[in-house]
Amino acid sequence: MTDNVVEMRDISISFPGVKALDQVDFTLRPGEIHSLLGENGAGKSTLIKALTGVYPIDSGRIAVGGEPRTFAGTADAQDAGIATVYQEVNLCTNLSVGENVMLGNEKRGPFGVDWRTTHKEASRFLGELGLDIDPRSPLSSHSLAVQQLVAISRAVVVDCKVLVLDEPTSSLDRFEVEQLFAVMRALRDRGVAILFVSHFLDQIYEISDRLTVLRNGRLIGEHAIEEISRTELIAAMLGRELAEFESIGRSADRQVDRAGAPVLSASLVGRKGSIEPFDLEVYDGEVVGIAGLLGSGRTELARLIYGADRADQGRVSVRGSTARLTSPRHAVEQRIAFSSEDRREEGIIADLTVAENLVLGVQAKRGWLRRVTKAEQARIVEQYMESLGIRPANPNALIRNLSGGNQQKVLLARWLATDPQLLILDEPTRGIDIGAKAEIQRLIVELASGGLALIFISSELDEVVRLSQRVVVMRDRRKIAELDNESHVDVDDIVALIAKEGAA
């Protein structure tokens, strides 16, 4: 075991209300490309930040090169030989390629920096990775992909042992990815251990030697790439739930009356570069589940319907009449509500109280002139705190101090108080504890039985299959299937659909 270049044992990190990592083990061997997989909130980025010294760990041990380490900051991690290249390249675009590569390691002559030698050195380092870039050209003259490669070549200059690449391919085209992979292989052959994160399974299978899967802050498994099939991998990432959730019961086979006009009907709605045109219909009292991996277009679909992003084609009608949903305001006026997957950035107003957050939806709908009175506010807040079981039951607490699950309930209450006819929930159960999760699932069933139309997005297929009457399957920013759940859709069917290679 001592030949592992990185050994992380029993790593736990908690944030207020969330256990981001729960006793996770992770190892990196020299000369391997190791992929880290998991949906949003699985703990990937937290683990990376623990390894690169951004977050201190609550408990556990980290050893680099067999030596126990404590990282108080990123500098400590760099000293230990861990280099990181983020999605957004952090280089100086106004300097030359060579200056960037050699930054901090310039060759010195009798008259200060000897730029000739420095650039020659830079050229040598770039050459070692098979890159033919003029070191004197300004960095800004190159594409983002090349800039990324330059950033990676810095790792060679500082002679790092571990290179962390967090979603380096997300904005690269096919050819650029090949170029990046060539550089990664060259580094691997030099004995560098590479931690690679990508949402593209094809890339994972192409480049990785081993992989680690996380889910909900826990380690699910560590596998050599040959020993896990695509289907097994997707199943591991999306997860099978605990039996206790079954007690909530399947609401999937509940009959939905689709005789009248749908609450919402979208035809060929799409947005270039975001999601290909899709059709969608939602009826009263129906839960339409959206299944797909992260980046499959499920959030984009929701945002287009809500008007959070502007669709550049297609037509939406609400209860049979054409509606222009080009901003959240229009959607709110049509009694459509959308709860974003990003609770912290797009949901809560952290410095306001629970009560203020809760009535914000109603208040926004009314406009600033007609204030929700104290009495009204108290009534709404009391009603929803009670019915949703928001804890602590203190309307004057700042929402930032609540746990994730309770924040989520406040956000749900914010929308329910506006009396919507369609509620779009993007990952409402992510990153919250089991109890709150069960409560939110129960609430979804209740709301739908009460006649509300819902669009329900979740990474957890069991949840989707159990709660929705119809399941829309997404892959590669396209809607690839729509399954009627009356005939009991199986999780494995969906996994198979998602895993299928090539165009559907």
Add this chain to the structure above:
Amino acid sequence: MSTIFRHRLVWPIGALLALIVLNTISRPSFLSITVKDGELYGSLIDILRNSAPLMLIALGMALVIATRGIDLSVGAQMAISGAVALTIISGSGSPGSLGTVSTAILTAVVISLLFGLWNGFLVAVLGIQPIIATLVLMLAGRGIALLITGGFITTITSAPYAYISQGYVFGLPFAFIVSVGAIIVISLLVRRTALGVLTESVGINPSASRLAGVRSRGIVWSLYGLSGLLAGIAGILYSSNIMAADANNAGLNIELDAILAVVLGGTSLAGGKFTLAGTVIGVFILQTLTSTITFLGVPPAVTPVFKAAVVIIVCLSQSRRVRAWLGRLRPPQPRIAARTAETERSAA
């Protein structure tokens, strides 16, 4: 909520009281107020009167800052407003008539409102960074004012106009009444309607507010308009005080004093939560400080050093880190956010 509120204002109020005590010790007449013909006079009354322009500007600034913005152009807008009003009065046949003066004031204030809306348009609609968007008018505004006055310092003689800064109502200076009026109107506007909470919501988290259906564009836009309007009134007060439209010096650097007053009052420059009460106290601190310095016979050139010292003290007292540091000497305050950050660090 009320404990946080008190917590926030305790330092600014302390600073203000300290200044008053300091003044009273060095000149016991500081607190004395004399009544002459039913009108009040004294150092305190002067402070109340002279603080009026800054008060108006700072109230507007507090709201703009709450939206994560800043309005650098208020000083220049004061110059424009004064220039407009005095040019109208001096150009008219009867500068002393009430009609002329009201027309002049109304025109000046409306023009200021339009300039404020221009700023708001740049920020809220075009999405230009507030500091740059308002810098445009900060630099161009004084030029515009000079154009209006034809390059001269326009002076006038007009009893009604002089009344604005010199007159008394119910024994109190009219300028002070204007500033109290502004405080009341804006407090009602902000807290009786939902404008305050929606402004805070936009300032704390713009994208979440947008998704919640808040019309953030309209709110931001109109607050810049309000800031311009208040700057316009401040410009009238200032020009009435000197009975001249001085395009180069009217409201010079007042934007910085206003920002200072807002920050001294406990509103964060990062936007979000704001306190009008704190801002009012911040204004009084600055004004008392100015009069203290004058009284102590400190050369005006050194004044900024004194202001800087006070600012540093008050800002330090509001810094979370310094408080945590002081908190170790005293029983700790339960501050959850700061606590978790610290436990995270110490666990490393």
